[in-house]
Amino acid sequence: MxxxxxxxxxxxxxxxxxxxxxxxxxxxxxxxxxxxxxxxxxxxxxxxxxxxxxxxxxxxxxxxxxxxxxxxxxxxxxxxxxxxxxxxxxxxxxxxxxxxxxxxxxxxxxxxxxxxxxxxxxxxxxxxxxxIPSLNKTEYEGVIDGILRLQGTYDLNVNDIVEGNFGGIPSGLTISAKECGEIIKVLFKDPFNRPFYGSEWVKQATRMIQNGDRSTTVATIYTLAANAMLAINKREEAALLYAMIPKDQRGRYHKIMVKALWTQTEDSNRRQVYRRMNTIFTKADLKNRHDRLCNGQSIESLLPNRHTPRRHLVCRIVDNGSPILRVQPIKLEELSLDPYVAIFHDIGSEHEISAVRECAEPKLQRSMVNSLLQGSVLDRGRTSQNMFIFDDSKYIKFARRIEAATGLNYSGFEKFQIANYGVGGHYYCHHDFFSAEYAKKTFDDDNRIATCMLYLTDVEKGGATVFPDIGVSVFPRKGRAIFWYNMYRNGTVHPLTRHAACPVLVGEKWVGNLWIRRNAQTFAKPCSLDRLELDWNWL
The missing domain is CATH 1.20.120 (Four Helix Bundle (Hemerythrin (Met), subunit A))
Structure with a gap:
């Protein structure tokens, strides 16, 4: 009893x-x-x-x-x-x-x-x-994935991450060797993460243990990594990790696993596996351009030669003769002419931003991406939460200013989408326009002619919006908006409008997206027969 x-x-x-x-x-x-x-x-x-x-x-x-x-x-x-x-x-x-x-x-x-x-x-x-609130295990794996994304995008040193130093901004906390093991487990079992990063984390955990961290053992660290590799059928890598366990900590189980996994592997292949796991990898071209822009670096030398626009970029005050902009005209800064990309400075007021955020905060849901075959699906390339504001009165003044500045008809504006990003939150390279098949099937051949994205917060570090095909990057500033055309004047989509939301390194990022449809612009922005007619003529 x-x-x-x-x-x-x-x-x-x-x-x-x-x-x-x-x-x-x-x-x-x-x-x-x-x-x-x-x-x-x-x-x-x-x-x-x-x-x-x-x-x-x-x-x-x-x-x-x-x-x-x-x-x-x-x-x-x-x-x-x-x-x-x-x-x-x-x-x-x-x-x-x-x-x-x-x-x-x-x-x-x-x-x-x-x-x-x-x-x-x-x-x-x-x-x-x-x-009592509690969290699912996948939440922990998700936040680890976000930290690893920050490491890859901003080339963070593993030791800096462990010490809580993200881009020179300290957190006041440190990571233990045991926590490194938990990160290693997630990292190695994910085929999207490079083995080199895993090796760096294993080395870091080992150094910490040798320097007095008693939260775990070297054998446990290598075993976690090996088991994770084995789970995705990387037998040779798993064998190498088992073999790297120090002899004084290597048990009978480890010896059996090494022998079983190495049996079918030639010596030359073993050396290749070791080099592969300890060699700094070269980023793919698109990923390299994306990451350099996220870090505020120039990529001019990486871009292919394209025809030179017929005039220089300018900054100017725009009111278009509109009564709405007469008192407070738009401060416009051009970033690209082909495709046309510009910044509207201070276009969102403090009151408007507070109103839309207050409306959005309790209604946020996990962001999805559209698929022709599957509809809305989760995608690791987009980690954020969003919602649509269906009450136009919450943002009508801002939308009317965009209408006045661009000449685009408000009736073609989609509902205002508000998004908030999490740990390492990002949206990898994508286009805002729909594929021709998706637009025809879902929206009666209507497509997104333009995008206007309003920053609702400042971001302490990271979180830029980048265009890796034209070398443009814009860092968040509260009240600032980016505007660009997704299509040529003749109604065909512009492939160079591919863009991305870089991971948020430190801070909180809120944005508002207004997508503008083409079919409502028949008279406001009539089509041109010249596909290459530059979009800056539209403003």
Whole structure:
């Protein structure tokens, strides 16, 4: 019966067993992370007090049970006394009385109190656990994936990450060798991550252990990496990792695995595997251009020669004779003429930005991408949360200013999409226009002629919008908007409008997207027969 008694440590284990496992992917939105953190702190203030009360009551019940058990022990001690003679009538009476009436009452008390304690504890925990926020394991893997994306994009040193230094901005926290092992496990089992990064993390964890970190062992680090490689059928890499475990920590299991995995591998292949896992990889051309722009570097030397636009880029004040812009004209900065890309400075007011964010924050959902065959699907190339504002009054003034500045008809504006990015949140290279087949099937051959993206926050580090085919990068600044045409004047799509949202290194990024459809612009922006007519004539 005593086995049913649950102490404080066991109660903690029960809490874990009741963990909520709903997949929320909070790592894809900093706002959602902040809300979850605030909710957790608030709830734990009250619920931890309740838990302590449960434990206190449990201890009191345990004290009563101990007293009952001591009473049973005392009953048996009397019969062991040297002067106790069972042949004496009074002694026989006492023995029978103790082991019938008192014994029965004491045992009944123990059984009853234990049962009540168990039932009360289960009832209390079932009532309490749903109130305590918890996260799915995939949330942890998602945030690790985000950190690895930051490492790859911004060429972060592993030691800097471990020390909490992201692009020169410290966090005040450090990562232990055991946590490095958890990162290694995610990294190695993901075929999208390069083996070189995994090797760097293994070396870092090993150095930390050698320097006194006792959170794990070198053998555990290499075993985690090897098992992860084995899980994706990288047998030779797994064998190499098992073989690299120090001899004084190598067990029988490790030796068996090395022998089994190396059996079919030639010596030359072993050397190739070692070189492959320890050689700095060369980024693909698009990825290289993307990353350099994200870091604010020029890529002019990496771009193919293209025809030179017929005039220079300019900055100018635009009002287009519109009453809306007469008092506050648009401060326009041209970044590219082909395709046409420009910045509208200070076009979003503080009040408008606050209003749309307030509307969006409670309604954010995981961002999806459109697929012709599958519809809306999750994609690791887009890690953020978004929502659409269907109430035009929340952003109508901003939209009308865009209409006045561009001459594009407001009736062709899609609903305002608000997006918030999470840890390493990004949207890799993509076009805003639809494929011809998708547009024809889904939107009656209508397509997105232009895009206007408004920054709703400043970002401390990273989070630029980049165009890797034309060498343009724009870093977030609250109230600033980027505008570009996705199509040529004759209505065909412009392939060089491919763009990306770089991962947010440090800070919080909010943006608002207004996509503008072509069919509503028949008279506002009529088609031209010249496909190469430059888009800057449109403004």
């Amino acid at each position: 005593i086995g049913f008694i649950i102490n404080e440590s066991v109660l903690a284990i029960m809490l874990l067993s009741f963990s909520v496992t709903d997949l929320k992917e909070i790592y894809t939105s900093m706002r959602t992370i902040k809300v979850h953190m605030a909710d957790t702190r608030q709830l734990l203030k009250g619920e931890l007090s309740t838990l302590r009360s449960y434990v206190k009551n449990q201890k009191a019940a345990l004290t009563n049970l101990k007293e009952s058990i001591n009473n049973l022990q005392h009953l048996s001690e009397e019969a062991k006394h040297p002067n106790f003679d069972i042949l004496h009538p009074l002694n026989a009476y006492r023995f029978i009385r103790n082991h019938s009436v008192i014994y029965e009452n004491t045992v009944k008390t123990i059984i009853t109190e234990t049962k009540q304690l168990e039932e009360k504890l289960v009832s209390n925990t079932r009532e309490l656990i749903p109130k």
